Amino acid sequence: MKFKILCSDLDGTLLSNKNNVSDFTISEIQRIKNAIKIILVSARMPQSMTYLQRNLGIxxxxxxxxxxxxxxxxxxxxxxTVMTIDHLDQIYDLSESLGIKLGLYHKDEWYVEDNTERVRKEIYHTQSTPIFRDTTVSITDWKNRHIGAHKIMLMGNKTATDMAFVQLEKQLGQELHIYRSNETLIELSPKSISKLSAIQILLTAGETLEDVIAFGDNYNDMEMLKHVGYGVAVGNAREELKQIAKSVTLQNTEDGVAYFIKQHIII
Incomplete structure (x- = not known):
């Protein structure tokens, strides 16, 4: 297989454990990086991606x-592209009514209220540290600075997030992407963007989506895998993603991306 660009999701895809890539993955990326552009594509904040870039040498x-x-x-x-403060106000009101906590992200800023078990897991998984302060303080600060959120994470129990997901789809589904990360987490991002739209922005002269191979595991990878030249789902991916992918490789814990690269990408 010949491609000009390789794009990969991180969590559940390129990462073989919760916060890093394996030596096998590093060696395969090193093998091909001078012939193919390697672009990391994630819901993560920048500092949670750049350390992985360093490890991979890209x-x-x-x-x-x-x-x-x-x-x-x-x-x-x-x-x-950010969500508006009006969106943030609506989301905050809904989360407060359901006892859900928010994580607010802008560039390399991450704000949460409490050092909960969920937040501690996120710190470990992403190798980044939030600022702890009341969400109302963060909202007021952002209003004064005229900035919005690149991502909002809702953290609650399953019952609360089930209810929040339905309400969010009803109130903001036409304006925001609403992703269910797992039973207790919901991620929100602007509707006008996606992993695919970002890849299109990065295409240069002589490059098209047909020149791209992409790897993913979750719903937010679906559009990317469907429309690039060759979409590959890892073995642990959502079934819906496997259905639209051109190939399915091993699970992320078995270095599925690196295994596929070694088997199919010859330099």
Whole structure:
């Protein structure tokens, strides 16, 4: 197989454990990186991706953060799309009524209220540290600075997030992407962006989506895998993703991405 660009999701896809890539993955990326652009595509914030770039030896490549809401090339910002403060006010009111906590993200800023078990897991998984303060303080601060959220994470129990998901779809489904990360987490991002739209922004002269191979595992990877030249789902991916992928490789814990690269990408 011949491609000009390889794009990969991180959590549940390229990462063989919760917060890092394996030596096998590093060696395969090293093998092909001079012939193929390697672009990391994730819902993560920048600092939670750049350490992985360093480990893989691809710091010279751009990264797609927050499901496409922020695109960076080193320190240079190539594109940025945020949710409005009005959206944030609506989401805060809903979360308060259901006892759900919010994680607010803007560039490399991450704000939460409490050092809960869920937050501690996120710190470990993403190798980043939030600022702890009341959400109302964060909202007021952002209003004063005239900025919005690249991503909002809702954290609650299953009953509360079930109810929140239905309400969010009803109130904001036409304006925001609403992803169910798991039974207790919901992620929100601007509707006008996606991993696919971000990849399209990064295409240069002589490159098309047909030149792209992409790897993923979750709902927010579906559009990307469906429309690039070759979409590959890892073995642990959602069944809906496997149905639209052109190939299914091993699970992320079995280095599925690296295994596929070794078997199919010859330099």
């Amino acid at each position: 710091e010279d490549q751009p990264i797609i953060c927050y499901n496409g809401a922020l695109i960076l090339d080193g320190k240079k910002e190539l594109a940025s």
